[in-house]
Amino acid sequence: MGDFLLVTIQVDMHDRLAITLQEDLTERIVNDRTRGVLIDISALDIVDSFIGRTLGNIASMSRILDAETVVVGMQPSVAITLVELGLSLPGIRTALNVDRGMDLLRESLERG
Amino acid sequence: MQPLAREFIAAVREAARDGELGDTTRAEWSRTRDLLADLSRERAAQGFSPTETATFVFSFKQAIFKRLRSEFGSDAETLAEETWTATELFDKLGLYTAEIYQKAREEVIVRQQQEMLELSTPVVELWHGILALPLIGTLDSNRTQIVMQNLLEAIVAKSAGIAIIDITGVPTVDTLVAQHLLKTVAAARLMGAECIISGIRPQIAQTIIHLGVDLGGVLTKATLADAFQVALRKKGLAVAKG
Numbered sequence: 001m002g003d004f005l006l007v008t009i010q011v012d013m014h015d016r017l018a019i020t021l022q023e024d025l026t027e028r029i030v031n032d033r034t035r036g037v038l039i040d041i042s043a044l045d046i047v048d049s050f051i052g053r054t055l056g057n058i059a060s061m062s063r064i065l066d067a068e069t070v071v072v073g074m075q076p077s078v079a080i081t082l083v084e085l086g087l088s089l090p091g092i093r094t095a096l097n098v099d100r101g102m103d104l105l106r107e108s109l110e111r112g
Numbered sequence: 113m114q115p116l117a118r119e120f121i122a123a124v125r126e127a128a129r130d131g132e133l134g135d136t137t138r139a140e141w142s143r144t145r146d147l148l149a150d151l152s153r154e155r156a157a158q159g160f161s162p163t164e165t166a167t168f169v170f171s172f173k174q175a176i177f178k179r180l181r182s183e184f185g186s187d188a189e190t191l192a193e194e195t196w197t198a199t200e201l202f203d204k205l206g207l208y209t210a211e212i213y214q215k216a217r218e219e220v221i222v223r224q225q226q227e228m229l230e231l232s233t234p235v236v237e238l239w240h241g242i243l244a245l246p247l248i249g250t251l252d253s254n255r256t257q258i259v260m261q262n263l264l265e266a267i268v269a270k271s272a273g274i275a276i277i278d279i280t281g282v283p284t285v286d287t288l289v290a291q292h293l294l295k296t297v298a299a300a301r302l303m304g305a306e307c308i309i310s311g312i313r314p315q316i317a318q319t320i321i322h323l324g325v326d327l328g329g330v331l332t333k334a335t336l337a338d339a340f341q342v343a344l345r346k347k348g349l350a351v352a353k354g
Contacts, residue, residue, distance in 0.1 A: 072304060076264030079299035088298035095304035096271050 004036040004105055005029070005067075006098070010043050018054040025058060029065045036105035037062050040098055042073030052087040059092045068108050070094065072101040116151065121172070123147050124205075133197050136204045145208065152209045156216035165213050169206040173199065233259045235266040242343045243272045244336065248281030256292035263296060267305045274343040275300055278336045280311030290325040297330050306331070306346070310339035 005028055007021070028034060039055070059069040072095045082089065095101035123144040130140050148169070155165045176198050184191040233255070238244045245263050249255075263275060277293065279285070285293075297307040310333040312320075320327060333339040344350065 071302075074303045076261060076268060076299070076303065079264060079302040080260060082302055083295045083299045089302060092302075094302055096267070096273060097304075100273070100304060 003034060003109070004038060004102070005032070005034045006038045006040065008040040008043070012046060013044060013051045015050055018051050022054055022058050022061070026061050026065065029062055029067050034067050035109055037067055037069045038098060038101045038105065039069065039071045040073050040101075041071060041078070042075065042097075045075050045077060047078045047081055049085045049087060052082050052085060052089065056087070056089050056091060059089075063091070068093065068105055070101040070104050072096065072098055117168075117172075120144070120147055120168075128201075133201050136201070136208065144205065148205060148209045149212045152212035153216045156213045156220070162210050162213050166206045166210050169202055169209055173202050176202070229255060229258055233262050235262050237266075237270055237272070238276070238340060239344070239347075239349070241270070241272045241274065241347060242340070243267065243270060243275040244278060244340075245275060246278045246281065246336075250284065251282060251289045251292065253288065253292065256289070256296070260292070260296045260299060264299055264303060267300060267303055272305060274306050274308065274346060276308045276310055276336065276339045276343060278311040278339070279309065279316070280313070280336070282316070285316045285319055287323050287325060290320060290323065290327070294325075294327070294330065308333060308339040308342060310334070310336045 005025070007025065009021075011017070013021075025037065029037065037058075039058070041055075055071060059071075062069045070093045071089075074094065093104060095104050127140045127144050135141075136145070151168060152165055177195060180191060180194050180198065184194060234246070236244050236246070243263070243266055245259065247259065251259070263277075266272065267275060277296065279293075282289070293309065297309070300307045308331045309327070312332055312334065331342070333342060341351075
Protein backbone atom coordinates (compact mmCIF):
# COMPACT_ATOMS: atom_id res chain seq x y z
CA MET A 1 0.00 0.00 0.00
CA GLY A 2 1.98 2.93 -1.28
CA ASP A 3 5.08 3.39 0.79
CA PHE A 4 3.73 1.14 3.49
CA LEU A 5 3.71 -2.57 4.10
CA LEU A 6 0.61 -4.05 5.71
CA VAL A 7 1.08 -7.35 7.49
CA THR A 8 -2.07 -9.06 8.74
CA ILE A 9 -1.56 -11.96 11.06
CA GLN A 10 -4.46 -14.36 10.59
CA VAL A 11 -3.24 -17.54 12.23
CA ASP A 12 -1.84 -18.40 15.61
CA MET A 13 1.75 -17.30 15.68
CA HIS A 14 4.24 -19.96 16.53
CA ASP A 15 7.93 -19.35 17.02
CA ARG A 16 9.11 -20.41 13.58
CA LEU A 17 6.41 -18.35 11.89
CA ALA A 18 7.48 -15.29 13.87
CA ILE A 19 11.09 -15.73 12.77
CA THR A 20 9.97 -16.19 9.14
CA LEU A 21 7.91 -13.02 9.39
CA GLN A 22 10.88 -11.14 10.79
CA GLU A 23 13.13 -12.31 7.95
CA ASP A 24 10.59 -11.70 5.18
CA LEU A 25 9.73 -8.30 6.51
CA THR A 26 13.28 -7.00 6.76
CA GLU A 27 13.91 -8.34 3.26
CA ARG A 28 10.87 -6.53 1.87
CA ILE A 29 11.68 -3.29 3.68
CA VAL A 30 15.07 -3.14 1.98
CA ASN A 31 13.89 -4.30 -1.45
CA ASP A 32 10.80 -2.09 -1.66
CA ARG A 33 12.32 0.91 0.15
CA THR A 34 9.37 0.80 2.53
CA ARG A 35 8.95 3.76 4.87
CA GLY A 36 6.32 2.29 7.16
CA VAL A 37 5.13 -1.11 8.37
CA LEU A 38 1.69 -1.84 9.78
CA ILE A 39 1.30 -5.10 11.65
CA ASP A 40 -2.35 -5.94 12.22
CA ILE A 41 -2.68 -8.42 15.07
CA SER A 42 -6.42 -8.04 15.69
CA ALA A 43 -6.98 -11.74 14.90
CA LEU A 44 -4.31 -12.82 17.35
CA ASP A 45 -5.67 -13.83 20.72
CA ILE A 46 -2.81 -15.80 22.21
CA VAL A 47 0.63 -14.37 22.63
CA ASP A 48 3.72 -15.51 24.52
CA SER A 49 6.89 -13.79 25.58
CA PHE A 50 8.74 -14.94 22.47
CA ILE A 51 6.18 -13.45 20.09
CA GLY A 52 6.15 -10.27 22.16
CA ARG A 53 9.90 -9.98 21.96
CA THR A 54 9.89 -10.75 18.23
CA LEU A 55 7.41 -7.91 17.66
CA GLY A 56 9.75 -5.62 19.56
CA ASN A 57 12.70 -6.85 17.51
CA ILE A 58 10.86 -6.30 14.23
CA ALA A 59 10.16 -2.72 15.28
CA SER A 60 13.79 -2.06 16.19
CA MET A 61 15.05 -3.67 12.98
CA SER A 62 12.74 -1.63 10.78
CA ARG A 63 13.81 1.52 12.56
CA ILE A 64 17.41 0.78 11.65
CA LEU A 65 16.22 0.26 8.08
CA ASP A 66 14.48 3.65 8.24
CA ALA A 67 10.91 2.39 8.43
CA GLU A 68 8.38 3.06 11.18
CA THR A 69 6.48 0.13 12.64
CA VAL A 70 2.99 0.46 14.05
CA VAL A 71 1.24 -2.48 15.69
CA VAL A 72 -2.52 -2.17 15.36
CA GLY A 73 -5.62 -3.84 16.73
CA MET A 74 -4.17 -5.57 19.76
CA GLN A 75 -6.82 -7.45 21.74
CA PRO A 76 -7.31 -6.56 25.42
CA SER A 77 -6.35 -10.05 26.55
CA VAL A 78 -3.14 -9.89 24.53
CA ALA A 79 -2.30 -6.47 25.95
CA ILE A 80 -2.86 -7.70 29.51
CA THR A 81 -0.73 -10.78 28.88
CA LEU A 82 2.15 -8.77 27.46
CA VAL A 83 2.07 -6.32 30.37
CA GLU A 84 1.93 -9.14 32.90
CA LEU A 85 4.91 -10.72 31.16
CA GLY A 86 6.75 -7.44 31.69
CA LEU A 87 6.84 -6.69 27.97
CA SER A 88 5.37 -3.23 27.61
CA LEU A 89 7.25 -2.86 24.28
CA PRO A 90 8.33 0.75 24.78
CA GLY A 91 9.86 0.97 21.29
CA ILE A 92 6.69 0.04 19.45
CA ARG A 93 4.09 2.51 18.27
CA THR A 94 0.52 1.34 18.50
CA ALA A 95 -2.89 2.25 17.11
CA LEU A 96 -6.43 1.02 17.59
CA ASN A 97 -7.06 -0.02 13.98
CA VAL A 98 -5.49 0.00 10.55
CA ASP A 99 -6.95 3.42 9.64
CA ARG A 100 -5.51 5.11 12.71
CA GLY A 101 -2.23 3.30 12.15
CA MET A 102 -2.07 4.68 8.60
CA ASP A 103 -2.74 8.19 9.88
CA LEU A 104 0.04 7.77 12.40
CA LEU A 105 2.52 6.60 9.77
CA ARG A 106 1.58 9.42 7.36
CA GLU A 107 2.01 11.98 10.11
CA SER A 108 5.42 10.74 11.09
CA LEU A 109 6.54 10.57 7.44
CA GLU A 110 5.43 14.15 6.84
CA ARG A 111 7.30 15.30 9.89
CA GLY A 112 10.56 13.72 9.00
CA MET B 113 -45.84 -19.35 63.58
CA GLN B 114 -48.35 -21.98 64.71
CA PRO B 115 -49.03 -23.55 61.29
CA LEU B 116 -45.29 -23.70 60.73
CA ALA B 117 -44.78 -25.50 64.06
CA ARG B 118 -47.58 -27.90 63.22
CA GLU B 119 -46.05 -28.63 59.85
CA PHE B 120 -42.67 -29.19 61.45
CA ILE B 121 -44.10 -31.63 64.00
CA ALA B 122 -45.92 -33.47 61.21
CA ALA B 123 -42.72 -33.74 59.21
CA VAL B 124 -40.75 -34.98 62.22
CA ARG B 125 -43.46 -37.51 63.04
CA GLU B 126 -43.49 -38.77 59.48
CA ALA B 127 -39.72 -39.18 59.47
CA ALA B 128 -39.61 -40.73 62.92
CA ARG B 129 -42.21 -43.35 62.05
CA ASP B 130 -39.52 -45.50 60.45
CA GLY B 131 -37.73 -45.56 63.76
CA GLU B 132 -34.41 -44.11 62.59
CA LEU B 133 -33.76 -41.10 64.82
CA GLY B 134 -29.97 -41.13 64.85
CA ASP B 135 -29.27 -40.05 61.30
CA THR B 136 -31.05 -36.95 60.03
CA THR B 137 -29.20 -37.01 56.70
CA ARG B 138 -31.35 -39.95 55.54
CA ALA B 139 -33.98 -39.57 52.82
CA GLU B 140 -37.01 -39.78 55.12
CA TRP B 141 -35.81 -36.62 56.88
CA SER B 142 -35.66 -34.62 53.66
CA ARG B 143 -39.05 -32.97 54.24
CA THR B 144 -37.97 -31.84 57.71
CA ARG B 145 -34.67 -30.62 56.36
CA ASP B 146 -36.30 -28.67 53.53
CA LEU B 147 -38.73 -27.12 55.97
CA LEU B 148 -35.93 -26.00 58.29
CA ALA B 149 -33.81 -24.78 55.39
CA ASP B 150 -36.64 -22.58 54.12
CA LEU B 151 -37.22 -21.27 57.61
CA SER B 152 -33.51 -20.47 58.16
CA ARG B 153 -33.13 -18.74 54.83
CA GLU B 154 -36.23 -16.68 55.42
CA ARG B 155 -35.09 -15.65 58.89
CA ALA B 156 -31.58 -14.89 57.72
CA ALA B 157 -33.02 -12.59 55.07
CA GLN B 158 -35.29 -10.92 57.64
CA GLY B 159 -32.38 -10.20 59.93
CA PHE B 160 -33.08 -12.64 62.79
CA SER B 161 -30.09 -13.74 64.85
CA PRO B 162 -28.89 -17.34 64.56
CA THR B 163 -29.96 -17.96 68.19
CA GLU B 164 -33.51 -16.89 67.44
CA THR B 165 -33.56 -19.12 64.39
CA ALA B 166 -32.30 -22.21 66.22
CA THR B 167 -34.64 -21.56 69.15
CA PHE B 168 -37.52 -22.50 66.85
CA VAL B 169 -36.24 -26.08 66.95
CA PHE B 170 -35.01 -26.13 70.56
CA SER B 171 -38.30 -24.80 71.89
CA PHE B 172 -39.89 -28.15 71.01
CA LYS B 173 -37.61 -29.91 73.50
CA GLN B 174 -39.53 -28.85 76.56
CA ALA B 175 -42.83 -30.08 75.17
CA ILE B 176 -41.32 -33.37 74.05
CA PHE B 177 -39.65 -33.95 77.43
CA LYS B 178 -42.89 -33.26 79.24
CA ARG B 179 -44.64 -35.78 77.04
CA LEU B 180 -41.92 -38.36 77.61
CA ARG B 181 -42.08 -37.87 81.36
CA SER B 182 -45.83 -38.39 81.42
CA GLU B 183 -45.44 -41.54 79.34
CA PHE B 184 -42.45 -43.21 81.03
CA GLY B 185 -42.78 -41.47 84.42
CA SER B 186 -42.19 -44.62 86.48
CA ASP B 187 -39.52 -46.21 84.30
CA ALA B 188 -36.45 -44.04 84.97
CA GLU B 189 -34.10 -45.94 82.71
CA THR B 190 -36.32 -45.82 79.61
CA LEU B 191 -37.09 -42.16 80.33
CA ALA B 192 -33.39 -41.30 80.42
CA GLU B 193 -32.74 -43.21 77.23
CA GLU B 194 -35.65 -41.68 75.32
CA THR B 195 -34.75 -38.21 76.56
CA TRP B 196 -31.24 -38.67 75.29
CA THR B 197 -32.49 -39.80 71.85
CA ALA B 198 -34.83 -36.81 71.62
CA THR B 199 -32.10 -34.39 72.73
CA GLU B 200 -29.72 -35.73 70.17
CA LEU B 201 -32.31 -35.44 67.42
CA PHE B 202 -33.33 -31.89 68.22
CA ASP B 203 -29.73 -30.78 68.66
CA LYS B 204 -28.95 -32.07 65.20
CA LEU B 205 -31.94 -30.31 63.69
CA GLY B 206 -31.08 -27.12 65.56
CA LEU B 207 -27.51 -27.19 64.34
CA TYR B 208 -28.78 -27.80 60.85
CA THR B 209 -30.80 -24.57 60.98
CA ALA B 210 -27.73 -22.70 62.20
CA GLU B 211 -25.70 -24.12 59.35
CA ILE B 212 -28.24 -23.13 56.71
CA TYR B 213 -28.61 -19.72 58.33
CA GLN B 214 -24.89 -19.13 58.03
CA LYS B 215 -24.85 -20.37 54.46
CA ALA B 216 -27.68 -18.00 53.54
CA ARG B 217 -25.81 -15.08 55.08
CA GLU B 218 -22.64 -16.00 53.23
CA GLU B 219 -24.55 -16.12 49.97
CA VAL B 220 -25.78 -12.60 50.65
CA ILE B 221 -22.22 -11.41 51.30
CA VAL B 222 -20.87 -12.99 48.13
CA ARG B 223 -23.70 -11.49 46.08
CA GLN B 224 -23.12 -8.05 47.55
CA GLN B 225 -19.40 -8.27 46.84
CA GLN B 226 -20.14 -9.19 43.25
CA GLU B 227 -22.57 -6.32 42.90
CA MET B 228 -20.08 -3.92 44.39
CA LEU B 229 -17.43 -5.02 41.93
CA GLU B 230 -19.79 -4.48 39.04
CA LEU B 231 -21.03 -1.16 40.33
CA SER B 232 -17.65 0.21 41.13
CA THR B 233 -16.05 -0.01 37.72
CA PRO B 234 -18.09 2.01 35.25
CA VAL B 235 -16.45 3.24 32.08
CA VAL B 236 -18.13 6.37 30.74
CA GLU B 237 -17.74 8.00 27.37
CA LEU B 238 -17.09 11.72 27.79
CA TRP B 239 -16.84 12.41 24.10
CA HIS B 240 -16.43 10.41 20.91
CA GLY B 241 -13.21 8.55 21.47
CA ILE B 242 -12.62 9.88 24.99
CA LEU B 243 -13.35 7.50 27.86
CA ALA B 244 -13.30 8.23 31.57
CA LEU B 245 -12.90 5.69 34.34
CA PRO B 246 -13.74 7.24 37.70
CA LEU B 247 -12.30 4.97 40.37
CA ILE B 248 -13.90 5.07 43.80
CA GLY B 249 -12.84 3.16 46.88
CA THR B 250 -9.86 1.05 47.77
CA LEU B 251 -8.21 -0.78 44.91
CA ASP B 252 -7.13 -4.36 45.51
CA SER B 253 -5.62 -6.63 42.91
CA ASN B 254 -8.92 -8.39 42.24
CA ARG B 255 -10.69 -5.12 41.54
CA THR B 256 -7.87 -3.64 39.54
CA GLN B 257 -7.92 -6.69 37.31
CA ILE B 258 -11.61 -6.12 36.56
CA VAL B 259 -11.03 -2.38 36.10
CA MET B 260 -8.25 -3.10 33.65
CA GLN B 261 -10.34 -5.56 31.67
CA ASN B 262 -13.38 -3.27 31.58
CA LEU B 263 -11.33 -0.33 30.41
CA LEU B 264 -9.53 -2.26 27.68
CA GLU B 265 -12.75 -3.80 26.44
CA ALA B 266 -14.42 -0.40 26.39
CA ILE B 267 -11.48 0.99 24.41
CA VAL B 268 -12.08 -1.64 21.74
CA ALA B 269 -15.86 -1.29 21.80
CA LYS B 270 -15.85 2.51 21.48
CA SER B 271 -12.59 2.60 19.52
CA ALA B 272 -11.43 5.28 21.90
CA GLY B 273 -8.04 6.87 21.49
CA ILE B 274 -7.85 8.47 24.92
CA ALA B 275 -8.79 7.12 28.34
CA ILE B 276 -8.83 9.21 31.50
CA ILE B 277 -8.36 7.30 34.76
CA ASP B 278 -9.66 9.48 37.58
CA ILE B 279 -8.45 8.46 41.02
CA THR B 280 -10.11 11.26 43.03
CA GLY B 281 -12.13 8.66 44.94
CA VAL B 282 -9.21 6.39 45.78
CA PRO B 283 -8.29 6.99 49.43
CA THR B 284 -4.83 5.45 49.44
CA VAL B 285 -2.29 4.49 46.86
CA ASP B 286 0.37 1.93 47.73
CA THR B 287 3.04 0.41 45.54
CA LEU B 288 0.71 -2.36 44.42
CA VAL B 289 -2.03 0.02 43.32
CA ALA B 290 0.48 2.26 41.58
CA GLN B 291 1.92 -0.73 39.79
CA HIS B 292 -1.54 -1.82 38.68
CA LEU B 293 -2.24 1.66 37.37
CA LEU B 294 1.00 1.63 35.42
CA LYS B 295 0.14 -1.80 34.02
CA THR B 296 -3.26 -0.57 32.89
CA VAL B 297 -1.66 2.42 31.22
CA ALA B 298 0.91 0.19 29.50
CA ALA B 299 -1.75 -2.25 28.30
CA ALA B 300 -3.90 0.58 26.94
CA ARG B 301 -0.87 1.98 25.16
CA LEU B 302 -0.19 -1.40 23.57
CA MET B 303 -3.69 -1.31 22.18
CA GLY B 304 -3.10 2.11 20.73
CA ALA B 305 -4.89 4.25 23.29
CA GLU B 306 -3.39 6.95 25.44
CA CYS B 307 -4.08 7.13 29.18
CA ILE B 308 -4.26 10.21 31.35
CA ILE B 309 -4.32 9.82 35.13
CA SER B 310 -6.21 12.58 36.88
CA GLY B 311 -7.43 13.47 40.33
CA ILE B 312 -4.18 12.90 42.15
CA ARG B 313 -4.55 14.52 45.56
CA PRO B 314 -1.58 16.20 47.24
CA GLN B 315 -1.16 13.42 49.82
CA ILE B 316 -1.24 10.79 47.10
CA ALA B 317 1.33 12.67 45.04
CA GLN B 318 3.58 12.73 48.12
CA THR B 319 3.04 9.04 48.77
CA ILE B 320 3.79 8.12 45.17
CA ILE B 321 7.06 10.00 45.23
CA HIS B 322 8.04 8.63 48.67
CA LEU B 323 7.34 5.11 47.43
CA GLY B 324 9.68 5.74 44.54
CA VAL B 325 7.08 4.89 41.91
CA ASP B 326 8.01 6.35 38.55
CA LEU B 327 4.99 7.90 36.88
CA GLY B 328 7.28 9.76 34.51
CA GLY B 329 6.02 8.10 31.35
CA VAL B 330 2.39 8.77 32.16
CA LEU B 331 0.49 11.95 31.53
CA THR B 332 -0.95 13.16 34.84
CA LYS B 333 -3.32 15.99 35.60
CA ALA B 334 -4.62 17.35 38.87
CA THR B 335 -8.31 17.32 37.99
CA LEU B 336 -10.61 15.50 35.62
CA ALA B 337 -11.45 18.83 33.97
CA ASP B 338 -7.79 19.45 33.12
CA ALA B 339 -7.45 15.95 31.77
CA PHE B 340 -10.55 16.36 29.63
CA GLN B 341 -9.18 19.61 28.24
CA VAL B 342 -5.93 17.90 27.32
CA ALA B 343 -7.86 15.05 25.71
CA LEU B 344 -9.94 17.47 23.63
CA ARG B 345 -6.83 19.31 22.52
CA LYS B 346 -5.20 16.05 21.48
CA LYS B 347 -8.23 15.32 19.32
CA GLY B 348 -7.99 18.80 17.82
CA LEU B 349 -11.19 19.92 19.49
CA ALA B 350 -11.88 23.02 21.55
CA VAL B 351 -14.69 24.19 23.78
CA ALA B 352 -16.18 27.46 22.56
CA LYS B 353 -18.80 29.73 24.00
CA GLY B 354 -21.94 29.58 21.89
